[in-house]
Amino acid sequence: MVVLSVPAEVTVILLDIEGTTTPIAFVKDILFPYIEDHVKEYLQTHWEEEECQQDVSLLRKQAEEDAHLDGAVPIPAASGDGEDDRERMIQAVVDNVCWQMSLDRKTTALKQLQGHMWRAAFKAGLMKAEFFEDVVPAVRKWREAGMKVYVYSSGSVEAQKLLFGHSTEGDVLELFDGHFDTKIGHKVESESYRKIASSIGCSTSNILFLTDVTVEASAAEAADVHVAVVVRPGNAGLTDDEKTYYRLITSFGCPPRVLPLPAFILTGEGIHLKIRIYTREFCKCAYVYFQNPFHRHLSRRQNLSSVKRKLM
Numbered sequence: 001m002v003v004l005s006v007p008a009e010v011t012v013i014l015l016d017i018e019g020t021t022t023p024i025a026f027v028k029d030i031l032f033p034y035i036e037d038h039v040k041e042y043l044q045t046h047w048e049e050e051e052c053q054q055d056v057s058l059l060r061k062q063a064e065e066d067a068h069l070d071g072a073v074p075i076p077a078a079s080g081d082g083e084d085d086r087e088r089m090i091q092a093v094v095d096n097v098c099w100q101m102s103l104d105r106k107t108t109a110l111k112q113l114q115g116h117m118w119r120a121a122f123k124a125g126l127m128k129a130e131f132f133e134d135v136v137p138a139v140r141k142w143r144e145a146g147m148k149v150y151v152y153s154s155g156s157v158e159a160q161k162l163l164f165g166h167s168t169e170g171d172v173l174e175l176f177d178g179h180f181d182t183k184i185g186h187k188v189e190s191e192s193y194r195k196i197a198s199s200i201g202c203s204t205s206n207i208l209f210l211t212d213v214t215v216e217a218s219a220a221e222a223a224d225v226h227v228a229v230v231v232r233p234g235n236a237g238l239t240d241d242e243k244t245y246y247r248l249i250t251s252f253g254c255p256p257r258v259l260p261l262p263a264f265i266l267t268g269e270g271i272h273l274k275i276r277i278y279t280r281e282f283c284k285c286a287y288v289y290f291q292n293p294f295h296r297h298l299s300r301r302q303n304l305s306s307v308k309r310k311l312m
């Protein structure tokens with residue numbers, strides 16, 4: 001196990017869900033099949049409701065944008081009031097949803113409908129969200145240490161709140177200061193992270209983003225957000241370059257030994273060195289060097305040398 005420091009300037013932890021707080025298996029084996037199994041029945045039951053019609057309109061708009069894609073499923077506008085027309089539209093929405101899900105698309109339209117469908121299942125106690133065992137204790141510790149903790153997931157804010165409000169560990173929603181979804185922008189776009197910082201009222205460099213997806217980490221890093229890639233059982237593998245480049249963590253947990261840290265620590269595995277002595281002054285430059293050992297310019301390396309000298 002390797003101890004990684006978090007720079008003193010970090011005051012906000014931004015968490016991804018799938019593959020970070022929650023096993024991918026829970027999403028792929030429980031949440032998504034629920035949608036595929038129930039989408040037709042859901043549409044038939046709720047079709048006349050305003051919320052359902054808004055979801056369908058958003059899906060139709062998305063389908064228009066997707067028209068050029070291979071296998072895209074169009075959603076026709078209503079052409080009459082008849083039962084046949086309604087059934088034809090419902091079937092088109094079902095096919096569109098299943099097509100999007102087969103590609104694991106993260107469109108706002110799909111995520112909005114999914115969130116509305118999961119609501120009934122969570123509220124009826126049919127599903128309880130799962131978190132890796134280190135997640136809830138670590139979030140509590142971070143908050144005690146004065147950090148703010150936010151969630152940024154492709155899952156809609158409503159779905160996120162259902163998840164954290166109905167988990168195997170009870171209702172832990174109050175542990176989070178706020179939630180962001182793709183309405184603020186996609187997770188692979190740097191601008192989204194700037195907007196999140198602005199919405200929180202901090203600088204991007206005050207944020208540490210934890211995600212399992214390196215494209216998301218890269219987009220966040222380009223916006224000057226600190227990042228660490230989360231390696232969990234069941235996550236997609238990383239390339240050797242990714243393993244070298246990114247800080248990797250396998251747990252949010254703090255090690256049992258209490259260190260005189262400027263902020264707090266995460267644990268992980270990888271090529272990173274272990275710093276035994278921390279001071280607020282040295283922590284940041286060492287962290288920057290470890291995060292990107294091969295690409296930082298000389299002055300960063302000089303910083304590290306001075307850290308090493310002080311540590312020896």
Ligand SMILES: CSCCC(=O)C(=O)COP(=O)(O)O
Nearest residue numbers: 016017018153154155159160
């Ligand atoms: C309430 S999140 C449900 C999972 C989901 O729909 C999803 O797309 C997760 O994506 P993430 O950005 O959290 O990896």
Ligand SMILES: [Mg+2]
Nearest residue numbers: 016018019212
């Ligand atoms: Mg994820």
